[in-house]
Amino acid sequence: MRGWRSFVGIPVGFASVSVHFGDTTHQVVADRGGVVDAMIRVDLEPGWQTFTFSVEGQEPIEARAFVVAEGTRFGVVSDVDDTVMVTALPRPFIAFWNSFVLDEHARLPVPGMAVLLDQLLRQHPGAPMVYLSTGAWNVAPTLWRFLGRHLFPAGSMLLTDWGPTHERWFRSGREHKLTNLRRLATEFPDVKWLLIGDDGQHDEAIYSQFMEEHPESVAGVAIRRLLPAEAVLAGGRAGREPHSEDVAPWVSAEDGAGLRDLLGEAGILR
Numbered sequence: 001m002r003g004w005r006s007f008v009g010i011p012v013g014f015a016s017v018s019v020h021f022g023d024t025t026h027q028v029v030a031d032r033g034g035v036v037d038a039m040i041r042v043d044l045e046p047g048w049q050t051f052t053f054s055v056e057g058q059e060p061i062e063a064r065a066f067v068v069a070e071g072t073r074f075g076v077v078s079d080v081d082d083t084v085m086v087t088a089l090p091r092p093f094i095a096f097w098n099s100f101v102l103d104e105h106a107r108l109p110v111p112g113m114a115v116l117l118d119q120l121l122r123q124h125p126g127a128p129m130v131y132l133s134t135g136a137w138n139v140a141p142t143l144w145r146f147l148g149r150h151l152f153p154a155g156s157m158l159l160t161d162w163g164p165t166h167e168r169w170f171r172s173g174r175e176h177k178l179t180n181l182r183r184l185a186t187e188f189p190d191v192k193w194l195l196i197g198d199d200g201q202h203d204e205a206i207y208s209q210f211m212e213e214h215p216e217s218v219a220g221v222a223i224r225r226l227l228p229a230e231a232v233l234a235g236g237r238a239g240r241e242p243h244s245e246d247v248a249p250w251v252s253a254e255d256g257a258g259l260r261d262l263l264g265e266a267g268i269l270r
Helices: 003-007 092-101 113-123 137-149 173-187 203-213 228-233 256-265
Strands: 016-021 024-029 047-054 061-067 074-078 129-136 156-160 192-198 218-224 250-253
Touching: 074 113, 074 173, 113 256, 129 137, 129 173, 137 156, 156 173, 173 192, 173 203, 192 203, 203 218, 218 256, 250 256
Parallel strands: 074 129, 074 192, 129 156, 192 218, 218 250
Antiparallel strands: 016 024, 016 047, 047 061
């Protein structure tokens, strides 16, 4: 489906929502943009678990959550745009085209990234896989279908709200990513994360700052270098960020195969 169809629904701000886990029901309230962000205490088995959302007058909707087992020490956080999916997102016109016009079947995966992520999770059974993107929650179904069609491993998504905030017309993608990385470090203090991104936006700067703030939460950083043509569309590459080589391995390559080889040399991937 065309991307614009994901944005024609009308969000219901401050809606009362019932969340059903097994035999338990929890009441939560959506924010002004219709997004539910709440912490619920419930006992669940590790792995993927299914639950339902329901609001008055509508059929319940099923969703899934990934439960991280106690003792888990490794996880993967991956950017989406230009890291697993070629989008050239930073250019405003290209961003608009990819979000609202382009058919999802026309989007291309970055070569080798699905294999890389799959091998990482096979080596670390039960490790959480998180896709961290500045994309709006509206496009989550499109991203799910794209990832499944191209054999990327299932993962949790951390996206953002669509539209302006109280302070600015456009949301800060950098702040969104840093906030969620800090949240992961707080909620999973024993997990070391492999951070995967690209050099077309601010991923290197974001990961470098997070590494300085939470060195104990970083297993390594893998940066996908944009091809020359992609870099032109993206408005150039971000400048190289200084980072400590003593905290965690930092590798860079043009595709998943190159990153896989370098992560192997660094001892992160066997």
